[in-house]
Structures are given as C-alpha cells and as structure tokens.
Amino acid sequence: MKFVARQPADGINVSKTHPLVEASTLVVGLSAIFVLITVALIFLVEIALYFVPAEKEAALFDGWLPDDVLSLAQSDERLIATQDIVDRLAMHWPESPYRFRVEVDDSDAANAMALPGGLIIVTTGLLDQVESENELAFVLGHELGHFKNRDHLRALGRGAVLSLFFAVTTGDDVAGIGINAADITLRGFSRRQESNADAFGLTLVNKEYGHVAESWRLFERWEIQDDSILRFASYLSTHPSADDRIADMKDLARGEGWRLDGAVAPLNWQQKENPATLR
Template identity: 50%
Template structure:
C-alpha cells in the first residue's frame, strides 16, 4: 500500500459564499417578511376594531377607570373647568356615540390620553402648562379625534398583536431583535398618521366652537421650545410627528380650510 501525500481538499465543508452576502439576504428578507406579517396583523386589528361598535365598547369598559395605568387624582380643582371645556367642544361632534368622562392623572409630563369607554385623561403637567382655554380645547378635541377614528382601540389591538408576534418569534431567538425593531417601526408610522388625522378633526371642532383656531398650536409651540430638537433618525423612530412638522401641518390645514388664525382667546383663571 502506498501513501500519497496531499493537502486536504478545499470547498467541501465550507461554503465559499461571502458571510456578508448571507447576512444581507437574511436581514433584508426577514425584515420584509416581518413587515408583511405586521401589516397583516394591523389590517386584521383594524377589521376587528370596526366590527366593535361604540355601544359594545361602552358596555365592555363601563365603570372601568384607567387607575392601573395612571395615578388618578380626584381632588384637582381644575377638573370641573376642563370637563366644562370638553362638554362645549363635544357639541361640534353631535353624532358622537360616546358618553365622555374626563379624569386627571398626577404626572408632571404634559400628556393627554384617549382610553376605551370614552374616558379622556389629562395630566396635571398638561394643566400646569396650558396658557389659555383655546390651547386646552385643541388638546381635548385632538383626543376626541382619536375616539372618532377608534385609535384608542387600535392602539390596544396593536399592542396585543405586537405581543403575540414577539412571543412567536422569540422562540427562534436571534431573529427576535430585528423582528421587534421592524414591527415597532411599522407601527410607529401608523401611529404618526393617526396623530395627524386626530389633529385635523380636533381643529374642526375648535373652529366650530370658537369661530377661529387661534392658539390651537400654541401649546405645541410651548412644548417645542422646551424640548430638545430630535435628529432625522429620532424623528423616524418617534410615535408622534415632529413637533415642528406638526405645527406646520396644523397651520396649513387651517389656512387651506380658510379658518381665521386670529381671534379673541379665553384665558384660564385657575
């Protein structure tokens, strides 16, 4: 028997494909796949939301308060005044199927929430910051816009869809991070569109009540002046439109609709 000296043969056990090519195919392909899955989930959620009538929603959430999510305060002296503004704004939406309730949450961050069952929550931080009734009216009207578009239910439905999606792919480990990133970004884009739609409806209500839309975006200008300016990337990641863009959009909508942006504003005396 003869031993033939030779080196091991190459290309049998190791693929000669460049690792970056495999990485690119996997990342792009899976991102695409995840985006499609997420968009279908959003579509299904929207179908379900439309199928749930406001009456059914009210029945499910009657007597429920969002005490679990926010810390509610029931002795804020400003609550009655805010509820009064809400009541007047509401008349601009006569066929509203909701019986709205206004609650105040103890939080320094200025914020307002639309909660299932016709509950609007405003934070003490928001009440501290608003400068006039007109500013407050637009914030409340914006939340009414969310109710009209059923965004509050969509939000919950999408949260559930995201949780299911996460549970499904985290079983496969490594892909979970990229899946979540794609799903999250997909949802945020939707969320920004919803905010813009709610802004426009809110502006209509303010115009109907006051006959002008002066001070409507004043509150956002206040926020913009205090917040740091986000970069392009941060704007893409954000759930709400960039405050500057948002003010611009609201302004344009008011101008295109021919509404007066000047008028007598009502001061808040609290």
C-alpha cells in the same frame, strides 16, 4: 474480512455554504416571519374594528383605566375643568358614539392621549404648560379627532391587540386584563392621522369659541424653548413636530374663513394660583 471503521471526513459538521450566506438566510427568514406576524396583527385590528362598533367598544371599556395611570381625585378642579371642556367640544359632535371620560395622570411628562372606550388622559405636566382654556381645548379637540377616525384602536400595541382580541372573542370585559397606557401610546400615529385629527380638533374649537385664537400657541412656545424640549418629549414623541403642524392649521383656518383672533378664556385653577397672569 476485517472490518475497519471509517473515520468521518474532516469538517463533516461544517456547512459547505459560506457562513455569511447562512447568517443572512437566518436574518432574512426571521425578519420575514416577524413582518408576517406584524401584518397579521394589523389585519386583526382592522377585523376587530369592523366587528367591534364604537358602541360595543364603549361598553367593553366602560370604567376602564390603564394600570400605569396615577389618576387625580375626582374632585380635583383641573380634572373637572378639563372634563367640562371635553363635554362642550363633544356637543359639536352630536353623533359621537362615545361618552368621553377624562382622567388626569399625575405625571411631569406633558402628554395627552386617546384610549379605547372614549377615555382621554392628560397629564398634570401638560396642564402645567397650557396658559389658556383655548390652548387646552385644541389639544383635547385633537384627541377627539383620533376617536372620530378610530385611530386610537389602530394604535394599540401588539400585546394590547391580543388582549383586546381575547376579550372580544371570549366576551369578557377588559378591566381585568391589565393594559398599560405605555403599551398603547408607544407607537404613535401616522402623519396623515395626526393632520386629520388636527383638522377635526380645530373645527370643534372654532364651533365652540367662534374663532381659533391660541389653538397652536402651546406648540409655538415649545418650538422656542429648545432647552426644555426634553420635558415635553412624551407629547412630541407621539405627535408631529410643531413647525409643519402650525402652518397646516393656519392654512386650514384661512381656507375655511375662521377668525384667527378672539376672546381667550383663562383657566380657573391658574387664576387662583397666580392672579398676575389674569388676562
């Protein structure tokens, strides 16, 4: 009997399933895996928040600064003045577990952010935009609100979460692991987290000044100046749009019976640069 090798049938490597069905199975499968990983990471942060009390967090991040921040000299008067405002606002939150530390990032993009360990970063771009201490105080009070609700840890980017988790589990300090502010702040906060932070910030401002005058004036100016909006993109990409925000703040102030007008404090560094703007 002679053996005749059978040729494989044509198209043996071609799946009987329609290619579009196969492609969508792949896409759905990969998306499901991606979603699972994301959910797991969010869960990981919640666990970390449970096991890492604010005091531990403060110790872990003591003296830490993100790698991509170009901080001003400690003697810079803008830094000293901003730290002073934060200290005064924080006095109205005596049970705070953080010792707040301000760093000014030399960057034109106006922004302010709350970072682990009680670190508050404001950019020179933001300090150039504010026209009174009261405007700046609200922006800072809002960031304090993120610490109050520990939003700043929930907002950590995925890479930063893993680094933080690694640091916490191994007991290392985080100074050496190299987290960028950009990794952390890209995700921004939810609408609810933002309005909670606004409410807390406004409460602190009212306690400090006895009124909330000019708290939202910066946002009002930003609303009018459409052409320059791009310059402020960093703050606006991580914070809600101004219109709803201002309305909510006014509602809160009226509901609480806070004064909407009062004496506004000038900023020292602006007084020297431009005496004409003295108020």
